[in-house]
Amino acid sequence: KAGVTQTPRYLIKTRGQQVTLSCSPISGHRSVSWYQQTPGQGLQFLFEYFSETQRNKGNFPGRFSGRQFSNSRSEMNVSTLELGDSALYLCASSIDRGISGEAFFGQGTRLTVV
Amino acid sequence: GQQLNQSPQSMFIQEGEDVSMNCTSSSIFNTWLWYKQDPGEGPVLLIALYKAGELTSNGRLTAQFGITRKDSFLNISASIPSDVGIYFCAGLLYNQGGKLIFGQGTELSVKP
Numbered sequence: 001k002a003g004v005t006q007t008p009r010y011l012i013k014t015r016g017q018q019v020t021l022s023c024s025p026i027s028g029h030r031s032v033s034w035y036q037q038t039p040g041q042g043l044q045f046l047f048e049y050f051s052e053t054q055r056n057k058g059n060f061p062g063r064f065s066g067r068q069f070s071n072s073r074s075e076m077n078v079s080t081l082e083l084g085d086s087a088l089y090l091c092a093s094s095i096d097r098g099i100s101g102e103a104f105f106g107q108g109t110r111l112t113v114v
Numbered sequence: 115g116q117q118l119n120q121s122p123q124s125m126f127i128q129e130g131e132d133v134s135m136n137c138t139s140s141s142i143f144n145t146w147l148w149y150k151q152d153p154g155e156g157p158v159l160l161i162a163l164y165k166a167g168e169l170t171s172n173g174r175l176t177a178q179f180g181i182t183r184k185d186s187f188l189n190i191s192a193s194i195p196s197d198v199g200i201y202f203c204a205g206l207l208y209n210q211g212g213k214l215i216f217g218q219g220t221e222l223s224v225k226p
Contacts, residue, residue, distance in 0.1 A: 004156070031212045043157075043202065043216040056211045090156050094212050101145030101164065101206045103214060105156035 004106035012112045018079040021109045025093030032074040037088040081113045120217030135220040136187035137203035145206035146186040152199045193224050
């Protein structure tokens with residue numbers, strides 16, 4: 001069974017640009033969550049999608065957005081990139097919206113903003 | 115907001131030693147999860163706990179869900195070099211869907 005797939009693995013962007021990251025969950029999983037990981041702040045929740053609807057949102061500015069498609073694949077977008085957006089962005093998939101609680105992570109996308 | 119306090123922040127141990135780390139919170143959690151993360155990779159789920167007092171093992175790993183629902187610990191017995199990495203606890207609050215709250219991590223180094 002394939003795991004969570006995130007693309008691309010690495011990205012270098014210039015300040016002010018925008019970026020789109022992709023996440024394909026485990027087959028059959030309908031919940032996709034996104035996290036930002038930095039050395040200073042650790043793992044911080046961005047948002048969660050379930051059945052194409054955003055069901056939970058963390059404390060990030062509106063420049064961070066996401067969506068989920070009917071096949072449960074998800075994308076997150078960051079507009080007007082800032083240097084502080086450099087981080088490892090992780091996607092996690094779950095069978096449902098937290099009833100089981102088990103979330104499985106992808107390898108992440110390492111975003112560097114210069 | 116909700117926070118998880120994980121300790122210790124780092125550990126340097128000899129191969130073969132046992133390791134213990136824990137997480138505490140002022141909030142009551144529905145589920146506790148323990149993850150291990152290697153450099154440049156995503157966290158890998160080690161153990162999931164669902165009931166207060168629950169004790170669960172996965173090979174050399176044992177974790178417990180605290181009776182108060184506000185804490186959890188992870189033990190690793192007879193450590194080996196491949197145990198090196200960062201261990202995270204994560205909690206799931208009731209009615210928060212799939213939003214995981216993470217501890218700050220425990221960095222484990224094992225000397226052969």
